Amino acid sequence: MLPKRSFAAAVAIVVLLVSMVYGGTIAIGPVNQAFAQTAGSVPGNTLGNSSDAEIWRAIRQGQQGNVSIQDRKAGILIQSEGDNWRAWRNGPLSLYGAWAMLGVIALLALFFLVRGRIRIDAGPSGRLIERFNNPERFAHWLLATSFIILALTGLNLMYGRYVILPIVGPEFFSALTQLGKYAHNYVGFAFMLALVMILVLWIRHNIPNRHDVVWLAKAGGMFKKGVHPPAKKFNAGQKILFWLILLGGASISVSGIALMFPFEFEMFAGTFAVLNVFGFGLPTELTPMQEMQYSQLWHALMGLFLIAVVIGHIYIGTIGMEGAFDAMGSGKVDSNWAKEHHSLWAAEAKPSESGGDD
Numbered sequence: 001m002l003p004k005r006s007f008a009a010a011v012a013i014v015v016l017l018v019s020m021v022y023g024g025t026i027a028i029g030p031v032n033q034a035f036a037q038t039a040g041s042v043p044g045n046t047l048g049n050s051s052d053a054e055i056w057r058a059i060r061q062g063q064q065g066n067v068s069i070q071d072r073k074a075g076i077l078i079q080s081e082g083d084n085w086r087a088w089r090n091g092p093l094s095l096y097g098a099w100a101m102l103g104v105i106a107l108l109a110l111f112f113l114v115r116g117r118i119r120i121d122a123g124p125s126g127r128l129i130e131r132f133n134n135p136e137r138f139a140h141w142l143l144a145t146s147f148i149i150l151a152l153t154g155l156n157l158m159y160g161r162y163v164i165l166p167i168v169g170p171e172f173f174s175a176l177t178q179l180g181k182y183a184h185n186y187v188g189f190a191f192m193l194a195l196v197m198i199l200v201l202w203i204r205h206n207i208p209n210r211h212d213v214v215w216l217a218k219a220g221g222m223f224k225k226g227v228h229p230p231a232k233k234f235n236a237g238q239k240i241l242f243w244l245i246l247l248g249g250a251s252i253s254v255s256g257i258a259l260m261f262p263f264e265f266e267m268f269a270g271t272f273a274v275l276n277v278f279g280f281g282l283p284t285e286l287t288p289m290q291e292m293q294y295s296q297l298w299h300a301l302m303g304l305f306l307i308a309v310v311i312g313h314i315y316i317g318t319i320g321m322e323g324a325f326d327a328m329g330s331g332k333v334d335s336n337w338a339k340e341h342h343s344l345w346a347a348e349a350k351p352s353e354s355g356g357d358d
């Protein structure tokens with residue numbers, strides 16, 4: 001009868017031998033044979049005389065080998081683009097993103113100091129005109145609340161470790177961030193629904209027309225009291241916002257879905273090929289991992305850009321302009337506000353019931 005200890009050692013040796021024979025192997029490019037384990041040597045011949053520099057160079061340069069498991073991308077052992085991606089994300093993207101958001105807030109504060117609140121020049125008349133009906137306000141507030149939740153939870157992923165973690169500590173921060181991550185994933189669908197709703201409800205009011213040129217030339221009268229260039233339901237500034245939110249929102253949604261279902265979509269190689277028609281010289285051969293990295297960078301860039309834009313929108317819809325909030329609050333605006341900011345629309349709108357066509 002074998003002593004217990006010898007029996008255990010024998011089992012361990014058998015298991016080791018079996019796993020050496022049947023275990024997954026990896027082979028890179030020209031020197032596949034070097035990976036076959038022969039007596040006295042291990043992959044890379046670290047115990048031998050040669051250094052197998054070719055193999056290690058290939059691995060270091062991200063060359064894909066063959067793996068015996070289904071996940072083909074596991075054949076790339078070292079992916080240096082990961083370093084570049086991390087450097088971009090934690091470097092310029094975070095830094096300039098923070099500056100963009102703070103810059104917009106600083107500019108708005110300056111604008112408020114110089115111009116003050118934009119008042120209704122003629123004063124409120126007390127007569128109301130319906131500006132946005134219930135479906136319009138529902139779509140807007142669904143878009144607004146979902147966007148704000150996405151923005152806050154997204155900003156936490158990017159800056160939380162610098163701003164919130166030192167204040168609340170690791171345990172609370174990890175619970176908060178996990179909750180935020182789930183909220184971010186699910187609320188994304190509400191945002192997409194709201195985008196479709198505003199597309200259907202408002203696209204016809206956002207087609208550019210000749211009045212927009214005048215409106216832009218006069219900067220919408222934003223900088224001068226008493227200047228009110230004519231506008232229909234939406235002025236040129238609002239149309240620009242609409243298209244930025246719609247197109248930027250669609251783009252951030254697509255890249256968000258690519259992040260939510262990793263390695264299922266490959267969009268950047270194709271997009272880069274199209275852009276290269278204009279001489280951009282972007283890479284068109286991308287690994288699945290690089291596709292994910294581009295999706296993440298684009299998603300974050302778009303997010304930071306839209307947040308900066310929306311800060312400006314929220315300013316003008318609240319403290320920036322007298323009478324504006326009512327349009328989305330109660331759905332009704334003062335007729336003098338309407339005459340000053342949307343004269344062509346006001347001339348056609350019926351008091352207190354028209355949904356405000358054109």
Ligand code: HEM
Nearest residue numbers: 143144147148238241242245310314317318324325327328
């Ligand atoms: C607390 C946050 C917000 C407030 C107070 C607010 C306020 C308003 C107001 C008052 C209007 C109507 C302007 C008018 O009658 O001419 C409006 C329109 C609009 N809002 Fe918001 N909003 C907010 C957040 C958002 C967000 C987060 C988005 C998009 C992500 C958004 C997108 C739009 C769009 C596309 C319009 C139509 C174009 C325009 O009027 O500029 N809003 N909002």
